[in-house]
Amino acid sequence: MNAFVCSCAGPNPLAIRPRLASAASDYHRLSGGRGVASRVMTFCRRNVLAFFVTVASASAADAVVHRELPYALPKNERQSLDVFAPAGSKGRPVVVWIHGGGWQRGDKSGVKLKPQAFVDRGYVFVPINYRFIPVVKMQDMASDVAHAIAWVHGHIAEYGGDPKTLFVMGHSAGAQLAALVCTDGSYLKAAGVGLNIIKGCVPVDGDTFYPGLQIDLAEARPGARLPSSYRIKFPEGNDRELSSVVHVGKDKGIPPFLIVHIADNPESGTVLQAQVLAKALTDFKIPVKVLGVPGKTHVTLDSDLGVPHDLATQAMIEFVAQYAR
DSSP states (O other), X not given: OOOOOOOSOOOOGGGGHHHHHHHHHHHHHHHTSSSHHHHHHHHHHHHHHHHHHHOOOOOOTXXXXXXXXXXXXXXXXXXXXXXXXXXXXXXXXXXXXXXXXXTTOOOGGGGTTHHHXXXXXXXXXXXXXXOOTTTSOHXXXXXXXXXXXXXXXXXXXXXXXXXXXXXXXXXXXXXXXXXXXXXXXXXXXHTTOXXXXXXXXXXXXXXXXXXXXXXXXXXXXXXXXXXXXXXXXXXXXXXXXTOHHHHOOTTSOOOOEEEEEESSOGGGSHHHHHHHHHHHHHHTTOOEEEEEETTOOHHHHHHTTTSTTOHHHHHHHHHHHHHOO
């Protein structure tokens, strides 16, 4: 982990020790006790302590665009998707994009240059909408994402895409939902498909791959509001169920991951969350790469995706090209 000089008082590392023990317990249960728990505990303790000590849319000119396609009935705005495809395309790799917005706001229309970046390289780009808290629970939002993916798998050939070459990506809240659906196969199974239809997952600057840890970090800060907004969104007893880290396991069909995060603000928690998820994937020999992008904020990391020579965009394009073969 890179060194960061922290000039402000931060939360007490001792306050989150119970969560580290909980993480280790989860791994012990999932791994059958083969030493993974102790390695995760050591990893988390070392990195968390280091953390505190050092702490619009534009479419391509040649794209064929189909908007407001429903993936659930009755048809409604929040359960719909758009398709951007190269003109005359057939059997092209497909990127499903999940927008952010704190699980309470946002829209698929805010994709900016992303469709152009992927379509220009011959890929089909599918941004989706989903319902929000408090109208639905987090599990319902993950179900929406899974049903959108299942719809894409069943229909994307009609729009020039290859249903056997799907990639799932998302930013912020969308990163959490992407990672969850790509590790907990129950959501896709309920939608009638399996994890085996996903070629790769790219969560971008997510801070809740292990929600309980982020909750403890937020609530341990001096003057923090209790309960934190994270606890409201991830109620006690549901945080492990909604953790992609907890669901990582052997022989589940979990796809390769590219985990992208900002490099310059460790207090956001996205650096630590990326490393914890990557450690879990590595322990179960699932291919994973972590990319920390310097000079970006949580907002600009997303808004700059598609800008020429953008580091994160290039890495995502290369990831698709590598695993689409």
